[in-house]
Each structure stands twice: as structure tokens, then as C-alpha cells.
Amino acid sequence: MWARTLTASSRRPSEQERELGSRQLSLRRLSCRTHQQRLRLLAEIYCGHNSDAYDDLSADTLVLCIEENQVLVDAVENRVLDQFGIDGELQQERQRHVENEVIQLVEAAIPSIERFYVTATRITIRTVAASENRLSPHLTYTFSEESELIFPFSDLPRKFASLGTPTALISSLTRVGPAGRFGLAAGVDRVRWQEHTGVFAFKRADRDVDVTTGEIEILMHTTPHEENAADLLQLHAIVVDAHGRLRGFLARYEPYGSLEEVFTNRRIQLQSESDPVDENYVGSAVFPHHPDWKMKLTWGAQLARGLAVLHSRDDSVGPLTLRNLNPRNVLVHSFLNPADTRLIIAGLRGAASPTGLRFPARWSAPERVRRPTYALGPELDVANLGMVLWALAEERFDGFPGTSSLIRRGSAAVEISKSRDDTKASLWQSNFTTPGWYKLLVESCIEEEASCRPNAVDVATVLERELKNL
Structure with missing residues (x-):
């Protein structure tokens, strides 16, 4: 900083x-x-x-x-x-x-x-x-x-300059809106870029510069996904300062924000009908209608297929595991017709981290909760995929039931870890009529033993088949 x-x-x-x-x-x-x-x-x-x-x-x-x-x-x-x-x-x-x-x-x-x-x-x-x-x-x-947030910026790696990726001076960016959390996650601003039209998402570099450069490298080598599959962020430019130091990168800004925001922004709007919602505060545009079951199923199928594509990549980066997939880092991109949408996978910090330790506790895969060591393979992504599918069906975004959590009681912190049976019993509590096959699919994704889970291709195939039957 x-x-x-x-x-x-x-x-x-x-x-x-x-x-x-x-x-x-x-x-x-x-x-x-x-x-x-x-x-x-x-x-x-x-x-x-x-x-x-x-x-x-x-x-x-x-x-x-x-x-x-x-x-x-x-x-x-x-x-x-x-x-x-x-x-x-x-x-x-x-x-x-x-x-x-x-x-x-x-x-x-x-x-x-x-x-x-x-x-x-x-x-x-x-x-x-x-x-x-x-x-x-x-x-x-x-x-x-201040001492904790002070750290030196790093020079832009030479390998980026040789690939011809556009750069943007940080002095040419202007923030949009009064808050610091817009659309993607903490550390991301909505900005305008001089001499360019539209609004961009500026993801700022932080102390873990190797993770930031890892994210950029993944995006630089990304090719468009196949049809009906979630895509990765679209990199527009690498942001540098006047001294040539890396300050972050620009990506396309998605007005509707994340899956979580699509649902929570509508709730905020409904709760504030007498007090119009300022989009600068909700951070993204309010989705034009409440997603129905067909749209939820479409998004689930896109996400599973996109994950399958990442797991089978054969480009210079190779197969990619996200390690921190959750409803907050999956964005909703809308074309001219709001009903025509595609999901965008934005959470790449886990994939770019050598240890893969960047993940939110409330969306932790079973092995991360109950085991001191675990594999960082595709099975971890499938467990997180199941949690996102559950959140879509239940419209609950405060965390997946059964993950280890700390509950504050006065000044004490009490650790709670639910059993597998308790977890499944607490999953389906909404008033939505979720089909039995969908519940079984989600539960198979979060199996305690990672080897018993389906792969992303299998999950996508089931969702796409059921989508055709609607």
C-alpha cells in the first residue's frame, strides 16, 4: 500500500x-x-x-x-x-x-x-x-x-510486459461510489478509466504480490469457455503507477454483482420500498426479477460445466482448481436481454495461492473442517460447487450448515462442529419445493469422503439433462 x-x-x-x-x-x-x-x-x-x-x-x-x-x-x-x-x-x-x-x-x-x-x-x-x-x-x-498495512509495492514482472497486455496508470482511474466493496469482494473498486467508456472493476494488489501476479497470469492465458459454461473474468489491463510498480488489474465490471448480491439486493430493495435503495451502497444494480427455478438450474449447470472445463484445461497454465468457490465470487453477467445470463468465475486467489489456504470458513469443504491435511484437487471444488448449488436452491447465503464455526457469546468463543447426519438434516429448511434428485446431487457433492463425490462433468450432465426436461 x-x-x-x-x-x-x-x-x-x-x-x-x-x-x-x-x-x-x-x-x-x-x-x-x-x-x-x-x-x-x-x-x-x-x-x-x-x-x-x-x-x-x-x-x-x-x-x-x-x-x-x-x-x-x-x-x-x-x-x-x-x-x-x-x-x-x-x-x-x-x-x-x-x-x-x-x-x-x-x-x-x-x-x-x-x-x-x-x-x-x-x-x-x-x-x-x-x-x-x-x-x-x-x-x-x-x-x-500505521505499520500493519504498510508494505512496499513490487515492480511489474517482465514476463507481463513481453506479452503485450495493456497497462493503465493508476492516476488515470477514478473511483465510482462512496464505498470500498463493489461487485466482486473486498479490495475491489468500481472505477472509470480515462479515455475509455464504461465502468471497470479495479482489483487492487495487496501484500501477497505473488498471488496477485498469479491471478493475472491465469487471466492472461484464459481462452473463452464453451457455450453454456461459466467463464473466467475478462482481463482488460494491468494497473501500474508512475514508477512502474504493480498496483492491481482491471476487469469487466458486472453490474448485477455476485450470486449472493442478486438475491440480497432484491431483499434490500423489498425491505426499503419506502426508502429507495442507493445503488452506490448496494454496490450493484438490482436484478430485474427474482430468479425462478429454471434460472437457478441454468446457473447451476453453467457453473458445473465451467468448473469441468477448468479441471480439464490443457493450455500453458494447465488444469485449474479454484479452492475457494462460493456464492460471493461468482458473478452474474447479463446480455442485452436480462433473461440471457452467464456466470463469471471471479474467485481466483485460491487458485493463485501455492498453498490454496485462502477460503472463507463459512463455505469450507468437509475435509477443511475436520482434517489437518487434505488434497487441493478437483474434489475440493466439487464440494464447494455443491454448497453453491444448495445456496441457489435455498436462497441462503450466511454460510453452509455444518461447517465449523465460532459463535461469539459475550467475550467467549465456542467452537461447534456438527455431525454429517445433523448437517444433512439442517440443509433443506426453506419453503421452496426443491426436487429430490437435486437434493441427492447436492448431498453427493459434499460427501465426507472426497473420493465418493462425483466429478464436475457428472454434476453438469445431470443438471443439463434436467434442465432440458423442464
Whole structure:
């Protein structure tokens, strides 16, 4: 994000800056992870005159740090953290509320800032109990130079330059919308690119530069999938800065967002009929109609067939296993006719990671939950495919039943792992009439023994056959 300085270079804010004045706050990233066995939220916020620009030297970067308060259960820190799942994921319905609360907390802290650090200023908040001097609990602020989110950018690998892939200067990009999570996942912005029409998805490089370059390499060697199969993202350009350092890449922006967003955005809209939904906050356009069973089956068949194609690739990259397939990283692309859609597989960080350890806990395959070691083969993808098929049928996106989870109870964390029978019993609880054959197919995908699962070709064949019979 930033190259760290050798000294904690800083400056005092002006009175106008303390009052925000003409400067605006722009939320760029939310990162919620477990730190020393407790959840911790880091929110990256730009404070400047042009909140939609990148690498604005006149802007200051703030990082709000929120950690669990084990003394005051009702503290604002816990209220914010309770909105996140145990894997740090934020459900779509809660996003707007959390973003507003984070911005308000930073606005309240800015008048107390004594120095802005050149790299970034961390604001750590903590609610303290009432005392003789203060009759009620109150927030305290600690300011320091940010160290955790500071890392050097890497030069663009020469192999990319030799392949002739277009590059875009980060200074030519302008963010669209006030939030930092749009369409794909955390760390992805909607942007406009100078002298180009339309909106793009900008996936920013992070500390794991090898994973980012791995994603780009996969996309650079991707050929169009066969008809009726989910496709991979379409790479438009590699993003670099004025010094030739890798900053991320641009892909096609999908207005309807992910499978999860297709359903949750419609729920948000229905719940807010008296208060129109701002698409800047939901992050994607609301799908024009509620997906019926035929559309769900079409999407399931596309995803299974696309997975089968990836598992049998014979190009320079070779067979590809995703290792982290879930409803949040599968996008819905619509052609001129909204009824004519194709799924886009966007979650490539697991495939690009040598260890494949990047996966959300709430969509964990059985072997990841119950075994210390497991194979990173196609069987892992099939288990995740079954979970996505289940989510489509049940329209439930808060996690797959039976995965190991941490449930927060006051200040304690209790680990729960359900048995296989309990898992199957809890799967089908919706009011939807899901066919028996579909239930059996999903359950076969999530078999405890990976060797007993069907392959992606078999799953696609069943779904395509049943789709023809509708």
C-alpha cells in the first residue's frame, strides 16, 4: 500500500483539517480478521479534497482500528464487530450500516488528531468505563503511525510486459461510489478509466504480490469457455503507477454483482420500498426479477460445466482448481436481454495461492473442517460447487450448515462442529419445493469422503439433462 519510511515523519493538522472543512472521507477497504484470538477490524479511509482519486499526494490516509472490548460488552467496538462473521465476511444487508458507523467514528476522532503521519495514521478506539470524572462510558482515541498495512509495492514482472497486455496508470482511474466493496469482494473498486467508456472493476494488489501476479497470469492465458459454461473474468489491463510498480488489474465490471448480491439486493430493495435503495451502497444494480427455478438450474449447470472445463484445461497454465468457490465470487453477467445470463468465475486467489489456504470458513469443504491435511484437487471444488448449488436452491447465503464455526457469546468463543447426519438434516429448511434428485446431487457433492463425490462433468450432465426436461 505504501513504502514505509525510516522515521515516523508527520505534520500537525491545520484547524480547517481538524474540522474536515473542504476535505472528504472516503472508505477504501474493510478488513476484519482474527488477531490474538479476537476479531479486529481495520478500515482504510482517505481524507482529501478529491476522495475518488488514487495516489493523491494532498490526501491523508487514516486506518481505524477496532478490537473486541472484553470489559464492556455493550461497547461500540463490539456492536460493529458483531456485524461480521467469524471469517471476517460482512453480509450484504449489514454493509451500509457498518460503513456509516465507521465513517462517523472517524469523523468524531479527527478533531483529536495531533499529527498526520506521512504513511498513514492509525486511530485505535476504545470505550472505557465510567469514573469519578466521567459519569458514563466514553470513547478514547490512541493515534500512531500505521505499520500493519504498510508494505512496499513490487515492480511489474517482465514476463507481463513481453506479452503485450495493456497497462493503465493508476492516476488515470477514478473511483465510482462512496464505498470500498463493489461487485466482486473486498479490495475491489468500481472505477472509470480515462479515455475509455464504461465502468471497470479495479482489483487492487495487496501484500501477497505473488498471488496477485498469479491471478493475472491465469487471466492472461484464459481462452473463452464453451457455450453454456461459466467463464473466467475478462482481463482488460494491468494497473501500474508512475514508477512502474504493480498496483492491481482491471476487469469487466458486472453490474448485477455476485450470486449472493442478486438475491440480497432484491431483499434490500423489498425491505426499503419506502426508502429507495442507493445503488452506490448496494454496490450493484438490482436484478430485474427474482430468479425462478429454471434460472437457478441454468446457473447451476453453467457453473458445473465451467468448473469441468477448468479441471480439464490443457493450455500453458494447465488444469485449474479454484479452492475457494462460493456464492460471493461468482458473478452474474447479463446480455442485452436480462433473461440471457452467464456466470463469471471471479474467485481466483485460491487458485493463485501455492498453498490454496485462502477460503472463507463459512463455505469450507468437509475435509477443511475436520482434517489437518487434505488434497487441493478437483474434489475440493466439487464440494464447494455443491454448497453453491444448495445456496441457489435455498436462497441462503450466511454460510453452509455444518461447517465449523465460532459463535461469539459475550467475550467467549465456542467452537461447534456438527455431525454429517445433523448437517444433512439442517440443509433443506426453506419453503421452496426443491426436487429430490437435486437434493441427492447436492448431498453427493459434499460427501465426507472426497473420493465418493462425483466429478464436475457428472454434476453438469445431470443438471443439463434436467434442465432440458423442464
